[in-house]
Amino acid sequence: MKYRIALVPGDGIGPEVCGAAAEVVKAVSDSFEFNTYLAGGCALDKFGVPLPQETIDGCLASDSVLLGAVGGPKWDDVPNHMRPEKALLGLRKELGLYTNLRPASIQPALAEACVLRPDIAAKGFDLMIVRELTGGIYFGERGRNEAGDAAYDTEAYSVMEIERVARRAFETARKRGGHVTSVDKANVLETSRLWRETVHRLGESEYPDVRLDDMYVDNAAMQIIRDPSFFDVLVTSNMFGDILSDEASQVTGSIGLLASASLGDSSRGMYEPIHGSAPDIAGKDIANPIAAILSAAMMLRYSFDLSKEADAIEKAVTDVLTDGLRTADIKVPGQEDWIKGSEMKAAILKKLGRE
Numbered sequence: 172m173k174y175r176i177a178l179v180p181g182d183g184i185g186p187e188v189c190g191a192a193a194e195v196v197k198a199v200s201d202s203f204e205f206n207t208y209l210a211g212g213c214a215l216d217k218f219g220v221p222l223p224q225e226t227i228d229g230c231l232a233s234d235s236v237l238l239g240a241v242g243g244p245k246w247d248d249v250p251n252h253m254r255p256e257k258a259l260l261g262l263r264k265e266l267g268l269y270t271n272l273r274p275a276s277i278q279p280a281l282a283e284a285c286v287l288r289p290d291i292a293a294k295g296f297d298l299m300i301v302r303e304l305t306g307g308i309y310f311g312e313r314g315r316n317e318a319g320d321a322a323y324d325t326e327a328y329s330v331m332e333i334e335r336v337a338r339r340a341f342e343t344a345r346k347r348g349g350h351v352t353s354v355d356k357a358n359v360l361e362t363s364r365l366w367r368e369t370v371h372r373l374g375e376s377e378y379p380d381v382r383l384d385d386m387y388v389d390n391a392a393m394q395i396i397r398d399p400s401f402f403d404v405l406v407t408s409n410m411f412g413d414i415l416s417d418e419a420s421q422v423t424g425s426i427g428l429l430a431s432a433s434l435g436d437s438s439r440g441m442y443e444p445i446h447g448s449a450p451d452i453a454g455k456d457i458a459n460p461i462a463a464i465l466s467a468a469m470m471l472r473y474s475f476d477l478s479k480e481a482d483a484i485e486k487a488v489t490d491v492l493t494d495g496l497r498t499a500d501i502k503v504p505g506q507e508d509w510i511k512g513s514e515m516k517a518a519i520l521k522k523l524g525r526e
C-alpha cells in the first residue's frame with residue numbers, strides 16, 4: 172500500500188516549487204502516491220472560496236500534506252474572509268495542527284550569505300524552533316472600548332496546550348542534539364510562569380534524558396544574533412515563536428532555503444516552505460525550490476519516520492551548494508553564473524541518482 176500525499180501547490184511560485192519537491196520525494200522512494208488539490212487564490216478563482224471542501228476532504232484522507240504557497244496581488248482586494256491566506260488557517264484547523272516546526276541552519280557553503288559576524292557564521296548553527304500555533308494572544312479575546320481610544324488583546328494558555336507543544340519539543344530534541352530551551356517572559360507574564368512550570372514538570376517526569384533550560388524572550392532574540400550555535404530546540408508560545416522564527420530565518424541569509432512543518436497529534440502534518448508565493452518571480456523559473464524540497468525531507472522524517480531518505484535529500488542539497496550551484500536568490504553579489512530553479516531541481520535529482 173502506498174502512502175497518500177496531498178499536494179496543495181497554491182499560487183505564484185507554489186506550483187513550481189511544490190512540483191519540484193514531489194519529484195524529489197519520488198526519486199528517493201516509490202512508496203508515495205500524489206493527489207493535487209486547489210487552495211488559495213486559484214481555488215477562489217475556480218470555486219469561489221479559498222479552501223474548497225474537496226481540498227479539506229482530500230487532505231483529511233491523505234497521510235500528509237505538501238503545500239507550496241498562497242496569495243498574490245490579484246486577490247489583494249477580496250473581502251477579508253475570502254483572502255487566499257485563510258486557506259492556511261483553515262487547513263491547520265481542519266487537520267488539528269497546533270505545533271509549528273521551523274528549522275534554521277547555516278550551510279557551510281553559504282556562510283558568506285549569513286548576516287552574522289563572520290567568526291560566528293563560520294561556527295555554523297542548526298536550530299529548530301517549536302512554536303505553539305493555535306493559542307495565545309493571536310486567538311485570545313480582544314477588543315476596544317466604546318470610545319475606540321483603547322484596545323486590548325489577551326494571552327491565555329492552558330496546561331494541556333503547553334504540554335502538547337512541549338512534548339513535541341522534547342521528542343524533536345531526542346532526534347537531534349538532546350537540548351531544549353524553553354523561551355518565555357516569566358519575569359512579567361503569568362502565562363509564562365505557567366508555561367515554565369509545565370515544561371519543567373513534563374521534562375523532569377518524562378524526558379529526564381533531555382537537557383532543559385529557560386531563556387527570557389528578549390535574551391533569546393539577542394542570543395540568535397550573538398551566537399545561535401547555543402541552541403538546539405527552542406520551544407515557545409505563538410507570538411514569541413512567530414517573531415523568533417522570522418529572526419532566525421533572516422540570519423541564515425535566504426528565504427528560499429527554509430522549510431517548515433505544522434503538526435498535531437497524528438503523524439499527518441502539513442509541510443511548506445516559509446516563503447510566500449513570490450508573485451514578482453512566478454513563472455520565470457527563477458524560484459529556488461530548495462525550501463520546498465527540504466520541507467518534503469521534513470515530511471519524510473516527521474510523518475513517515477523515513478530518516479534515511481530524508482538524510483539523502485538533505486545531503487543532496489548540501490552537496491549541490493558545496494559544488495557552488497546557486498539560484499539567483501543565493502548568489503553572491505556580482506556572481507553571473509547562477510542557475511534556474513529547474514536546473515537546481517535537476518542537480519539535486521542527479522545527486523540522488525536520477526538524471
Ligand code: NAD
Nearest residue numbers: 240241242243426427446447448449450451452458459500
Ligand atoms: P514572499 O516570501 O512571497 O517574497 C518575498 C521576497 O522573497 C520576494 O522578493 C520573492 O521574490 C523572494 N522569494 C520568495 N521565495 C523565493 C524563492 N523560493 N526563491 C527565490 N526568491 C524567493 O513574500 P511577500 O512578497 O511578502 O508575499 C507574496 C504573497 O505571498 C502575498 O500574497 C503573501 O500574502 C503571500 N504569503 C504566503 C505565505 C504562505 O503561503 N505560507 C507566506 C508568506 C506570504
